[in-house]
Amino acid sequence: MMTERCAKTLITMLALPALLLPAACLLYILFKGIPALDWAMLSGSSQASAFGSITALWPQITGSLLLMLGACLLAAPVALGGTLFYALIANVTQRKALLGIMHLLVGIPPVVYGLCGLIVLVHMLHWGISLLTGMVILAVIILPMLLMNSVNAIERIPGGKTEAARALGLSNGQLIRRVWLPAAWPGLMTGLLLGMARALSETAPILFTATVFSGVAWPDSLFSPVTSLQTHIFYLAQEGANAGAVDIAWASAVILIILVTVLSFGASALRNIRMDG
Amino acid sequence: MNTKNNKIAAIPAEVPQQVAAHNAGDISLHASKLSLALEGKNILRNISFSLPAQGINILIGPSGAGKSTLLRCLNLLHTDWCGELRIMGHHARCWPEGEDGLRRTIGLIAQKPTLFPCSIQQNIVFGLSRTERNHMPENRIEKVLKQAALWDEVKNRLHDQAATLSVGQQQRLCIARALMLSPKMLLLDEPTASLDPRSRQFIEASLLELAQNMPVLCVTHDIEQAKRLGGQIIFMCEGRLIESGDSKSFFKHPNRIESREFLQWSVCDCS
Numbered sequence: 001m002m003t004e005r006c007a008k009t010l011i012t013m014l015a016l017p018a019l020l021l022p023a024a025c026l027l028y029i030l031f032k033g034i035p036a037l038d039w040a041m042l043s044g045s046s047q048a049s050a051f052g053s054i055t056a057l058w059p060q061i062t063g064s065l066l067l068m069l070g071a072c073l074l075a076a077p078v079a080l081g082g083t084l085f086y087a088l089i090a091n092v093t094q095r096k097a098l099l100g101i102m103h104l105l106v107g108i109p110p111v112v113y114g115l116c117g118l119i120v121l122v123h124m125l126h127w128g129i130s131l132l133t134g135m136v137i138l139a140v141i142i143l144p145m146l147l148m149n150s151v152n153a154i155e156r157i158p159g160g161k162t163e164a165a166r167a168l169g170l171s172n173g174q175l176i177r178r179v180w181l182p183a184a185w186p187g188l189m190t191g192l193l194l195g196m197a198r199a200l201s202e203t204a205p206i207l208f209t210a211t212v213f214s215g216v217a218w219p220d221s222l223f224s225p226v227t228s229l230q231t232h233i234f235y236l237a238q239e240g241a242n243a244g245a246v247d248i249a250w251a252s253a254v255i256l257i258i259l260v261t262v263l264s265f266g267a268s269a270l271r272n273i274r275m276d277g
Numbered sequence: 278m279n280t281k282n283n284k285i286a287a288i289p290a291e292v293p294q295q296v297a298a299h300n301a302g303d304i305s306l307h308a309s310k311l312s313l314a315l316e317g318k319n320i321l322r323n324i325s326f327s328l329p330a331q332g333i334n335i336l337i338g339p340s341g342a343g344k345s346t347l348l349r350c351l352n353l354l355h356t357d358w359c360g361e362l363r364i365m366g367h368h369a370r371c372w373p374e375g376e377d378g379l380r381r382t383i384g385l386i387a388q389k390p391t392l393f394p395c396s397i398q399q400n401i402v403f404g405l406s407r408t409e410r411n412h413m414p415e416n417r418i419e420k421v422l423k424q425a426a427l428w429d430e431v432k433n434r435l436h437d438q439a440a441t442l443s444v445g446q447q448q449r450l451c452i453a454r455a456l457m458l459s460p461k462m463l464l465l466d467e468p469t470a471s472l473d474p475r476s477r478q479f480i481e482a483s484l485l486e487l488a489q490n491m492p493v494l495c496v497t498h499d500i501e502q503a504k505r506l507g508g509q510i511i512f513m514c515e516g517r518l519i520e521s522g523d524s525k526s527f528f529k530h531p532n533r534i535e536s537r538e539f540l541q542w543s544v545c546d547c548s
């Protein structure tokens with residue numbers, strides 16, 4: 001009895017930091033960021049003249065969202081194709097190879113992807129520092145995670161369901177649409193949410209490939225550079241001499257957290273949509 | 278039961294020419310030297326037999342004999358087998374409507390009822406395309422549910438979730454779902470395993486009824502059930518077809534020592 005109580009206490013003590021540390025970080029960001037928030041930041045009507053303290057954050061918010069959406073739009077079909085290849089076509093060796101490569105790719109630091117993007121896309125292909133380059137690099141970064149999540153979602157479908165559908169003569173297309181998609185939908189949405197959150201939080205790769213600090217409000221085309229919240233925070237945090245800039249960095253962090261939270265709720269709502277065959 | 282239609286031939290691998298002795302018009306399925314190896318292990322070894330155009334056929338044998346695997350080969354859920362499989366005169370691999378079309382022609386009901394997360398009615402029509410659903414006769418669902426001996430129990434709750442049915446009812450729903458595709462043959466893999474006696478009785482009765490119009494091949498390792506269903510027996514052990522013949526003579530005078538051993542102890546050693 002005593003041993004059990006000790007074990008419970010020990011486990012609780014170990015688990016507490018997992019909850020408290022992120023909560024403390026979040027509270028501190030909110031504590032510093034909320035007082036710095038200003039409606040003018042969102043309305044875009046106020047612009048301070050000092051370099052590094054432009055307060056209208058719409059361009060950064062738009063840039064972050066465009067990069068995230070573009071990355072997801074590029075990565076999701078490839079991940080889906082990879083998943084269907086894995087589930088319908090690949091033999092055991094090919095499956096192992098595919099998952100092995102994906103595990104390897106997940107482990108590569110994002111800054112390395114950024115460097116590759118800079119060398120290959122920006123310089124060799126002459127795409128320049130641009131929205132498209134950032135989208136492609138972010139898509140490459142989130143692809144392994146999306147694919148592995150999709151594969152897990154498909155593999156969690158009970159084998160009996162697939163077999164019962166096959167025994168009824170359903171074609172591959174019907175099987176995917178009427179059995180796999182409804183059953184794997186929550187898992188697929190979870191994967192997409194994780195991908196979106198990752199794309200919204202990556203900073204190093206887009207520093208190399210997509211973003212500039214200032215001088216850009218709205219991208220004119222896919223080949224225009226953009227600004228983004230995450231790189232904006234990075235730049236402003238280095239403006240130690242300018243207290244206003246650091247305040248805006250905190251406010252930007254709060255907005256970024258709000259964006260991720262909204263996306264998280266949105267994805268949860270999508271998960272709960274029932275897909276009828 | 279029509280004995281002419283119930284005749285079945287288990288053909289030892291070494292004398293496949295006996296197959297030719299059957300009248301082609303009476304035979305709906307003919308397997309010759311069917312073999313299958315999975316992960317280096319021989320699961321089926323030179324299985325040869327024919328099914329007549331009507332009647333019930335019982336595939337019996339101890340666990341691990343390869344009975345379920347054989348059914349999955351006949352339905353082309355396993356396609357790595359070698360040998361020859363003819364269904365209604367066509368080579369199974371060259372079926373005019375492809376593999377999916379063949380599976381619609383041969384209904385396969387698994388041991389464990391697998392339903393989709395939708396209503397009873399939606400489950401019944403699950404195998405139909407949208408066009409087929411739109412053009413099916415109004416009383417089609419009632420007809421197949423009656424064939425599966427389920428109509429009286431679900432006629433007022435067709436829009437309820439299928440998961441609310443008992444396991445026995447779910448199994449009959451699976452039979453109805455297969456019948457909805459108007460199959461020419463029905464394969465059942467231990468359809469009454471782990472069911473209560475009443476559900477078992479319902480399913481056995483509906484199988485005997487269905488067998489009057491199409492060949493039904495039912496896997497079981499329950500000797501008593503095999504006796505009740507009658508028809509023709511195919512006895513398998515360790516991937517080999519050991520013996521086959523009329524149910525009465527098989528149970529009274531089994532020819533092979535493995536068959537006698539199985540009937541006495543429910544196990545056999547064919548190695």
